[in-house]
Amino acid sequence: MxxxxxxxxxxxxxxxxxxxxxxxxxxxxxxxxxxxxxxxxxxxxxxxxxxxxxxxxxxxxxxxxxxxxxxxxxxxxxxxxxxxxxxxxxxxxxxxxxxxxxxxxxxxxxxxxxxxxxxxxxxxxxxxxxxxxxxxxxxxxxxxxxxxxxxxxxxxxxxxxxxxxxxxxxxxxxxxxxxxxxxxxxxxxxxxxxxxxxxxxxxxxxxxxxxxxxxxxxxxxxxxxxxxxxxxxxxxxxxxxxxxKNFSIDDTDGSFQLKIQAIIANYLNYQGYSKAATAFEEATRTKCAVEAEATKKTRIGIVSCILKGELTEAIARLSADFPNLLENNHELVFQLKFQQLVEIIGGTESEMKNYKETEHSFGMLPASALQDFIDKGRHLREFVLESNSDNESMLKKINQIKKISTLLIDNDPSKSPAADLFEKSRRQKVATAVSAAIRQSQKLSARPKVAVLVNHVRLLHDTLLQRDIPQAAFTLPENFLNE
CATH class of the missing domain: 2.60.120.920 (SPRY domain)
Structure with a gap:
């Protein structure tokens, strides 16, 4: 995720x-x-x-x-x-x-x-x-x-x-x-x-x-x-x-191997690979906190919608299956609804099916979609102004809404100064945030342990950079993760 x-x-x-x-x-x-x-x-x-x-x-x-x-x-x-x-x-x-x-x-x-x-x-x-x-x-x-x-x-x-x-x-x-x-x-x-x-x-x-x-x-x-x-x-x-890579690890008692197995089992369960997780746990005799199967399927289904750009569907399913999740999570609501604006103005096919007109192209949307974009943008702006966010956070969100609004006058949004809004990694960030929120609501870890470890390594590397340690030039996490 x-x-x-x-x-x-x-x-x-x-x-x-x-x-x-x-x-x-x-x-x-x-x-x-x-x-x-x-x-x-x-x-x-x-x-x-x-x-x-x-x-x-x-x-x-x-x-x-x-x-x-x-x-x-x-x-x-x-x-x-x-x-x-x-x-x-x-x-x-x-x-x-x-x-x-x-x-x-x-x-x-x-x-x-x-x-x-x-x-x-x-x-x-x-x-x-x-x-x-x-x-x-x-x-x-x-x-x-x-x-x-x-x-x-x-x-x-x-x-x-x-x-x-x-x-x-x-x-x-x-x-x-x-x-x-x-x-x-x-x-x-x-x-x-x-x-x-x-x-x-x-x-x-x-x-x-x-x-x-x-x-x-x-x-x-x-x-x-x-x-x-x-x-x-x-x-x-x-x-x-x-x-x-050749750094020696003392694993005479097998504790390191057990930790690795627990991390793998946690990741398989988190990603929804239930059969693989069960088989792995049986083979390694590993036990980890298990998410209810029904909740896992629902969570992964919502995440899948977001990754495909189906934000309207994802928001509807979240409201139906986790009615209390968005009630006090203003940051998550903003991320979801802002990404929904991105998918609408970008003419994402999965979003366009929600409108009567069928003819559309990137930058040339049907009238009903344009009107819906404007209405949703205004509502999101009001939501931000009414939230209890600090001034800096509020101003940042308002500026994001202004930025996406400039796309209304662009014939080709992909070549506009706001084109970065259409990067697919943005969907991934929203999907990760939603998945974490659902897991937390079930009293489970927000992220898989392997993601926490990767973030930990990146934080350590940033600390090396801040302290001007020369070895930081050769210990970039990406050098190992992208092999």
Missing amino acids: EVDETCTEEPPLQEMSIEDQFRNRMRKLYPAVDESVTPLPRFWTSHKELSSKLIIQQGTRVEYKGPGSKGYKDAASARTNTEIPAVCGLYYFEITVISKGRDGYIGIGLVAYGDESQQLNAQQGVVRSGYNRLPGWDQDSFGYHGDDGNAFSKSAHGQKYGPIYGSGDVVGCCINMVNRTIFFTKNGSNLGIVFEDVPDKPMYPTVGLQTPGELIEANFGQKPFLFDFESYLADFRRDQIVQI
Whole structure:
């Protein structure tokens, strides 16, 4: 009786804007990230005091314009506009070296610092903490440099790591926030993990330049990466799922198996599979609270009506078979009668049979159906205004009624701003609510135990997301439920 997972086709890439393509790609790479809460890095920023050294163009290009005559003192760096959300799990970005300039003193990497570090040291006349340094020279900073191929962390003296890079090369950086490691890539090849035990702090992608003519352009996901990050991410995600599946459960006393059997028996009874439930209970010697057979058949019949869009029939049967159910359940009454309006204005065949005229189509209803829609809409509005709902709930319901009323002037409701009202999942939600209310009236559990467990898992996952736990990127319930 739970919400049906439906798939929607995505428009071809050529029909999508660059922004939509970016969002689409990011959703696939980082499905646990909610950008309204934790936005992803999009463009470079630098300290205003370094504007004479660095020029940032279109947000992703960085060019060195300083003198480059004083060695490391002329270094300058840029970081992204925001930190990497922890719930990415793994995060990756690339730069293309358009020109290595005079000496190719280019560094790519990650740095941990906040806005409080973006200040001038009045006595020394230099920018503090990172902006006038190449990646890896400072505490909590990690870099891979192009002039010597060395990797740097907390020191201006690097360790041997990979090949040098320069004009035309594509270099990438990946941080794994689950096991706290960093690796780099060159021209699509993984150079291997170089930093471990990376501190659990907010990290920003960063790039540093030092000599005239150095020019790079970043790819934060605006276009496909040269390194096959999607496959790397999929492999890691698969390993995490296997680890969860193989988690050992101590069931020496058989109690876990008994719980699973009870859940299955409960579900079979809830769904009305009486013969299967009886056979399963006999085979496993499982006992669970049983719904009266007559009540179960009636409940499932009403639910079936709702799922088929027969709301008038469902409401009539509820009133006849459970006369007291709707008396004080204003929320359920609203859901039923609002869905009834949806089925009428949508020209659902099962609803149209209640009217004399036979000719109708989606968006072109017979006069009696239109008049009935208007009458029922007015009555529902009066019902809401007379209920004892709080102001916020009442306003929300009134706005829903206004929304569906706009369909009266649409020739094709399926293409209107209110088209989401016709999603079949809405029927499922109403059916679930009705089924739960009937069961509760019989002093039985409102939902099957398996649905409660699924909701519990989703709540736990939401808690992981709210606390920015990196593992949340690989423990999405859908990864297991949709296999």
